[in-house]
Amino acid sequence: MSRIYLDHNATTPVRAEVRDAMWPFYEDDWGNASSIHWAGRRPKDAIDDAREQVCELIGARPRDLFFTSGGTEADNTALYGVAWALRDKGRHILTSAIEHKAILDTGGAMTQLHGYQVTYLGVDDRGRHDLDAFAAALTDDTVLVSVMLANNELGNLNPIAAMAAIAHEHGCLFHCDAVNALGKVPIDVDALGVDLLSISAHKIYGPKGVGALWVKRKTPFEPLIRGGGQEKGRRCGTYNTAGIVGFGKAAELAHAYVTPAFVADVAARRDRLEQGLRGALSGVEVNGDPEHRLPNTSNLSFADVDGEGLVLGLDLKDIAISTGSACTSGSLDPSHVLVALGKDEGWLEAAIRFSLGRSTTDADVDHVVATVVAEVQRLRGLRAGA
Amino acid sequence: MRAPEAVTGARPSGDSLLSSTRQPQPGERVVVALSGGVDSSVAAGLLVERGCEVIGVTLSLVAEAAPHAGACCTPEDVVDARRVCAQLGIRHYVLNEREAFKQAVIDPFVAAYRAGETPNPCAACNQVLKFDRLLRRAVELESRWLVTGHYARIRQLPDGSLRLLQGRDPKKDQSYFLYGIRPEALQSLAFPVGELTKDEVRSEAARMGLRTSGKPDSQDVCFVGPRGVGAFVEGQGGASPAGDVVDAEGRVVGRHGGVHGYTVGQRKGLGIAGPEPLYVRHIDAARRRLVVTTRARLQVPSVEVRDWAWLRRPEPGEPCAVRIRHGMHPAPVAHWSQDELLRLRLREPIDAPAPGQAAVLYGGPQQQEVLGGGTLVAAAMR
Numbered sequence: 001m002s003r004i005y006l007d008h009n010a011t012t013p014v015r016a017e018v019r020d021a022m023w024p025f026y027e028d029d030w031g032n033a034s035s036i037h038w039a040g041r042r043p044k045d046a047i048d049d050a051r052e053q054v055c056e057l058i059g060a061r062p063r064d065l066f067f068t069s070g071g072t073e074a075d076n077t078a079l080y081g082v083a084w085a086l087r088d089k090g091r092h093i094l095t096s097a098i099e100h101k102a103i104l105d106t107g108g109a110m111t112q113l114h115g116y117q118v119t120y121l122g123v124d125d126r127g128r129h130d131l132d133a134f135a136a137a138l139t140d141d142t143v144l145v146s147v148m149l150a151n152n153e154l155g156n157l158n159p160i161a162a163m164a165a166i167a168h169e170h171g172c173l174f175h176c177d178a179v180n181a182l183g184k185v186p187i188d189v190d191a192l193g194v195d196l197l198s199i200s201a202h203k204i205y206g207p208k209g210v211g212a213l214w215v216k217r218k219t220p221f222e223p224l225i226r227g228g229g230q231e232k233g234r235r236c237g238t239y240n241t242a243g244i245v246g247f248g249k250a251a252e253l254a255h256a257y258v259t260p261a262f263v264a265d266v267a268a269r270r271d272r273l274e275q276g277l278r279g280a281l282s283g284v285e286v287n288g289d290p291e292h293r294l295p296n297t298s299n300l301s302f303a304d305v306d307g308e309g310l311v312l313g314l315d316l317k318d319i320a321i322s323t324g325s326a327c328t329s330g331s332l333d334p335s336h337v338l339v340a341l342g343k344d345e346g347w348l349e350a351a352i353r354f355s356l357g358r359s360t361t362d363a364d365v366d367h368v369v370a371t372v373v374a375e376v377q378r379l380r381g382l383r384a385g386a
Numbered sequence: 387m388r389a390p391e392a393v394t395g396a397r398p399s400g401d402s403l404l405s406s407t408r409q410p411q412p413g414e415r416v417v418v419a420l421s422g423g424v425d426s427s428v429a430a431g432l433l434v435e436r437g438c439e440v441i442g443v444t445l446s447l448v449a450e451a452a453p454h455a456g457a458c459c460t461p462e463d464v465v466d467a468r469r470v471c472a473q474l475g476i477r478h479y480v481l482n483e484r485e486a487f488k489q490a491v492i493d494p495f496v497a498a499y500r501a502g503e504t505p506n507p508c509a510a511c512n513q514v515l516k517f518d519r520l521l522r523r524a525v526e527l528e529s530r531w532l533v534t535g536h537y538a539r540i541r542q543l544p545d546g547s548l549r550l551l552q553g554r555d556p557k558k559d560q561s562y563f564l565y566g567i568r569p570e571a572l573q574s575l576a577f578p579v580g581e582l583t584k585d586e587v588r589s590e591a592a593r594m595g596l597r598t599s600g601k602p603d604s605q606d607v608c609f610v611g612p613r614g615v616g617a618f619v620e621g622q623g624g625a626s627p628a629g630d631v632v633d634a635e636g637r638v639v640g641r642h643g644g645v646h647g648y649t650v651g652q653r654k655g656l657g658i659a660g661p662e663p664l665y666v667r668h669i670d671a672a673r674r675r676l677v678v679t680t681r682a683r684l685q686v687p688s689v690e691v692r693d694w695a696w697l698r699r700p701e702p703g704e705p706c707a708v709r710i711r712h713g714m715h716p717a718p719v720a721h722w723s724q725d726e727l728l729r730l731r732l733r734e735p736i737d738a739p740a741p742g743q744a745a746v747l748y749g750g751p752q753q754q755e756v757l758g759g760g761t762l763v764a765a766a767m768r
Binding site for chain 1: 441479481482522523525527528
């Protein structure tokens, strides 16, 4: 059997249709989209089309969305952009302890370098938010709330609409990092009721290096990346035409494939994986909220198994999974998300994440189940014999 | 053990001891510990050429790079190791061992200086990080072997038993840091560059076109940084207070800025003028005192060692010699005995050892075989 990839929350393969849409902008349509002459025309039109495609996917108006270098930049921009615009109104930001590092580390820098106060709301042992605790944490000094729609490690889906409503009642703006939800569940910015939304192309079978920030009209906002006037001054820099076009195509495809039937199908396959593992092994626990989570994500702890050893062992058998998010496992530190769940260290080290994709088949799942079961039994045997 | 007598009984001759090699076979999976330096790079390259299924593993031991060449296992070294693996066409994994390294190496290092000892962090790193934890990881990865770039050798005798020997290049021998390997681990270990001289290793690296062939060797402690041990220890909260420098009779002859900056046998940094040069003879951390003596009075007839571990007990009458510092020519041993300490009486007096350093006993033909080792305790003043 060839290599199996079950790490779609880290990134997704670039679809052929996306590549085909991008190539012309590296061949004949290489012009600078900002040029007023013939070289800029096709790039400019293509970017306009891409913007519409992306907005279609999230129920937004094109005038309210600008492209960035990815989800991380969109998150940085959202926090700084609102904070600076409202710096005379308040210096407190409310977010959660299990956001992506793009939010957490930006919050940290805002505290260290700019004197902002940032509150990182805790979650329960399933990673769930408490709406009362959330409401209680809002102060008169709070200018922005940031909570992700789907947690990339656990898969948890957060009650964003309810939280945004609470934030608005308190006179605060609401930013939502939807990077890991896009392309997995339907998203509509009006239904969510948020003021800013971050998204990224490479999670929806598009290219890496391009994302977007949607900012609801009239939201106070100061640009982060300046110089040149592109994107109406909100995010300057020569357009990454090919990347943006790729994002647009990926969004067009996602708009077609993210249907209730698709969601149910992926969820059933994920459940097949979980049931297969839990049926054959003892000591397997699901981390996170199994009732409100992405259809493709399964974060499991295997008792008495070192997660890293399992990931390496599976890589040697050509199966790709991960122990925390790609970003955190690159840093080699334990997952801050799992730490926030309050689990003990042994359980943290035993956690691994499976994230399925469009092309994952039942046969893939069955092969992975069989291989994981054998690996876990072998590693448990080694540990017992040690 | 008395003065050497004629050899009796069956003991293997020098030739057969040094001639039989054992090493990973073509097709076998081997985990090679890559530090990012040339020695481990060549070890991996030789095994790839031999047709083994090599997996390169680098331990991430410190988060911030000590900003000078000569540090080991820093983030830059991880990149070098990864690039070597790309050149060799083999997998590379990086394992986060920072917590274990802090607990097993850095914290005891600081505590030892505080207590007036001179620790041996490389031996601790080898014993815990490499030949315990990484060895277990290699087993998990279904590798029969763990290989490093150390200058040492493992020999198999006709009866199947294994011996740990010094590396072939006496200038680069690292066996002093390997005494903590448990005997039962030897069967899983191989040291490919131990058969080579440093010059041969560098030319092998050049032949293979490895990017690390020109990289300078790491000297000094890998995690300490350019400001030296004293500053590092202070930065870790291990500084000890200033106190008196006294002579052997207890007369105060000067002041010091904290015993953590000194080691037994040290001459520099005492700042004491006198008719003869004075050397640190003893560090009394409890009383914050350095005891200094003249060179002649630095010598001791025997050394005592705690936490002794045997790889092989010597035969009766087997000539043995001991190193109490890396790079030292082993001093012949006249007699040894063991109770709660291992006690070695030397044939000729040697400079007093620095407590906390390792004592490594050598035996076998030409005293090249590591018999065991442990941690030196302070030698009593006469």
